[in-house]
Amino acid sequence: QCQIRHRYYDPLLSSIVADTTRKVVLRWPNKEDTMTTGIRPDAIVSTLVQLAFGQSLGLGEVKLGGDNTTNHYLCLDTLKLAVLSRNSVLKYDHPILTFQVNEIGRITLPEALSCLHSFITLKNLRTLLRVTLFMT
Numbered sequence: 001q002c003q004i005r006h007r008y009y010d011p012l013l014s015s016i017v018a019d020t021t022r023k024v025v026l027r028w029p030n031k032e033d034t035m036t037t038g039i040r041p042d043a044i045v046s047t048l049v050q051l052a053f054g055q056s057l058g059l060g061e062v063k064l065g066g067d068n069t070t071n072h073y074l075c076l077d078t079l080k081l082a083v084l085s086r087n088s089v090l091k092y093d094h095p096i097l098t099f100q101v102n103e104i105g106r107i108t109l110p111e112a113l114s115c116l117h118s119f120i121t122l123k124n125l126r127t128l129l130r131v132t133l134f135m136t
Helices: 002-017 071-092 113-119 122-135
Strands: 024-027 043-049 052-063 097-102
Touching: 002 024, 002 097, 024 052, 052 071, 071 097
Parallel strands: 052 097
Antiparallel strands: 024 043, 043 052
16 A cells, blocks of 8 residues: 555645645655544645654545445545544644545556557456546
């Protein structure tokens, strides 16, 4: 899960929410919220103050698909983000961005051009079509 998060989601989300010229970064911590025990966000958008992370500007949850991408777990993530953002607003007294990312479809990309023929299948084309229709 960590490898997929860093390889695919990090470049995509960083290009949307991070801005190195303003010292705003996206990070993937593995620690609980200081105000709420037992709750840990998957992603945090925060300021960078010299070599340390500063104020949190955003929080996010990411589901990679599979058994844990049910309506129940997505609702739990929404509640988790609501509690974390409320705590952050109370602590820092400013609005905070929250986001959720979950899998719409899954395809396996070919490792080389010689394997391209295995990528063009009816299943992959339907998945790409479903994602395209979802994005419009």
